[in-house]
Amino acid sequence: MNNLSPEELQEIREKFEPLWGMKEYSQFVGIKPSTVFSQICRGVDMPPFIKIGSITKWRPEAVREWIRKKEEERRKKNFEE
Numbered sequence: 001m002n003n004l005s006p007e008e009l010q011e012i013r014e015k016f017e018p019l020w021g022m023k024e025y026s027q028f029v030g031i032k033p034s035t036v037f038s039q040i041c042r043g044v045d046m047p048p049f050i051k052i053g054s055i056t057k058w059r060p061e062a063v064r065e066w067i068r069k070k071e072e073e074r075r076k077k078n079f080e081e
Contacts, residue, residue, distance in 0.1 A: 017059075017060050020057065025049075028063065
């Protein structure tokens with residue numbers, strides 16, 4: 001029997017979910033890896049990433065949270081207009 005709360009289970013999933021590389025991240029957000037690389041170089045607003053040597057990685061949950069925040073910002077802006 002599982003004695004963990006839903007929040008505890010989510011936290012465990014997040015800790016053990018593999019980091020996304022350029023390919024996984026670009027597929028998730030629907031843009032080409034070359035565009036992602038360009039955005040990184042230009043300092044475009046994007047989810048937080050981790051540099052491991054020359055390799056860029058993203059925590060999947062951080063990407064999802066960033067997208068949720070962008071959606072909320074857009075809803076608020078649309079409401080104000």
